[in-house]
Amino acid sequence: MGSKYSFKNIDIVNFLFLFLTPVAAVVTTYYWVKVDGFHYGQILLGLGFYLLTGISITAGYHRLFAHKAYDAHPLIKLLFLIFGAASFENSALKWCSDHRLHHYKVDTNEDPYNINEGFFYAHMGWVLLKKNGTVNERFAKDFRQDKLTLWQHKYYLPIAVLFGMVLPTFIGGYFLGSYLGGLALGVFARIVMTHHCTFFINSLCHFMGSTPYTDTNTAKDSWIMALLTFGEGYHNFHHYFQTDYRNGIRWFHFDPTKWMIKSLSFTGLAFKLKLTPQEKILAARMQMKVKELKNKFELPEMVLVEVEKLRAQVLEAMNKMHSLKEDYKFNKDKMCSMAMKEVNEKIDSAKEEFEHCMEQWEYLVKNYSLLQAEVGIRN
Numbered sequence: 001m002g003s004k005y006s007f008k009n010i011d012i013v014n015f016l017f018l019f020l021t022p023v024a025a026v027v028t029t030y031y032w033v034k035v036d037g038f039h040y041g042q043i044l045l046g047l048g049f050y051l052l053t054g055i056s057i058t059a060g061y062h063r064l065f066a067h068k069a070y071d072a073h074p075l076i077k078l079l080f081l082i083f084g085a086a087s088f089e090n091s092a093l094k095w096c097s098d099h100r101l102h103h104y105k106v107d108t109n110e111d112p113y114n115i116n117e118g119f120f121y122a123h124m125g126w127v128l129l130k131k132n133g134t135v136n137e138r139f140a141k142d143f144r145q146d147k148l149t150l151w152q153h154k155y156y157l158p159i160a161v162l163f164g165m166v167l168p169t170f171i172g173g174y175f176l177g178s179y180l181g182g183l184a185l186g187v188f189a190r191i192v193m194t195h196h197c198t199f200f201i202n203s204l205c206h207f208m209g210s211t212p213y214t215d216t217n218t219a220k221d222s223w224i225m226a227l228l229t230f231g232e233g234y235h236n237f238h239h240y241f242q243t244d245y246r247n248g249i250r251w252f253h254f255d256p257t258k259w260m261i262k263s264l265s266f267t268g269l270a271f272k273l274k275l276t277p278q279e280k281i282l283a284a285r286m287q288m289k290v291k292e293l294k295n296k297f298e299l300p301e302m303v304l305v306e307v308e309k310l311r312a313q314v315l316e317a318m319n320k321m322h323s324l325k326e327d328y329k330f331n332k333d334k335m336c337s338m339a340m341k342e343v344n345e346k347i348d349s350a351k352e353e354f355e356h357c358m359e360q361w362e363y364l365v366k367n368y369s370l371l372q373a374e375v376g377i378r379n
């Protein structure tokens with residue numbers, strides 16, 4: 001594994017924890033079934049704690065605390081801090097300061113989980129090294145001012161042990177008849193699963209998938225990864241629009257973290273949900289499309305001018321449509337029916353204009369690719 005992982009560089013506690021939890025999961029599961037007998041309730045207990053701790057990392061540590069993509073009631077914050085600690089991924093203060101540095105210095109030597117240092121390093125190797133044990137204070141200032149996150153940082157270990165080990169073991173024993181079963185699935189197997197699914201965000205999500213929004217960093221979009229990471233698999237979008245409360249932006253994108261935040265917002269427990277304006281998302285996508293074309297073919301100046309012209313027209317038409325809609329939303333109470341009808345007609349024609357420009361853009365991009373492919377085949 002190279003000198004990077006030499007004995008003097010290794011954080012022995014993290015090393016033992018990461019390598020002994022899977023062993024403990026296998027051994028305790030074996031003895032649980034042998035001694036107390038299988039009970040499906042223990043599987044549900046493990047899954048329940050997996051969901052609770054996993055979502056506390058993605059919706060809590062990641063989108064709420066690290067990126068401030070929305071705000072939440074103190075009770076929700078407290079629950080995220082408690083069950084985030086129970087995932088055994090360090091305190092929110094430490095986790096978030098590392099993560100903010102990851103965004104700020106992505107793919108460089110200062111990135112705590114830099115993928116260019118290798119897949120294993122980005123996945124879990126960085127956790128094993130002593131040098132990553134300190135807090136990046138520059139990115140932790142707001143946490144140092146916040147009583148709740150400071151409390152969790154100070155008592156991280158007792159909270160983690162109480163809610164991540166004692167509680168599941170107690171539920172497994174007292175309610176489901178096997179303390180060993182609770183320890184096997186609610187604690188060890190669940191910790192291993194949560195760990196590696198979170199680690200995938202730093203390894204596989206910078207390794208496999210598409211780049212629809214930016215190619216300036218290694219972050220990728222992948223629906224397969226989204227299935228394993230509570231929706232964090234749309235990582236290319238996330239690195240470009242990091243304060244958006246969503247990672248999967250379409251309704252069908254598998255992003256349970258987004259669905260949970262949105263559901264909480266209906267009850268008032270989550271609020272100030274941040275959304276990236278649609279024109280910014282579209283602009284990024286179109287910019288990548290042009291880059292793709294340029295990389296594939298040598299675009300003649302004439303085509304390039306036409307592509308850029310259409311791109312500007314699409315964005316202008318979209319802006320116009322949005323500002324008309326916004327105007328309507330804010331002023332409709334003051335409008336008479338005639339004025340309302342007039343504005344609605346304007347919105348409809350702006351929408352038509354946008355769709356027309358978009359169609360032309362798509363036609364040009366698609367047909368240019370097809371044409372070039374055909375020329376390529378003939379040659």
Ligand SMILES: [Zn+2]
Nearest residue numbers: 201202219235
């Ligand atoms: Zn990343």
Ligand SMILES: [Zn+2]
Nearest residue numbers: 099103238242
């Ligand atoms: Zn992030």
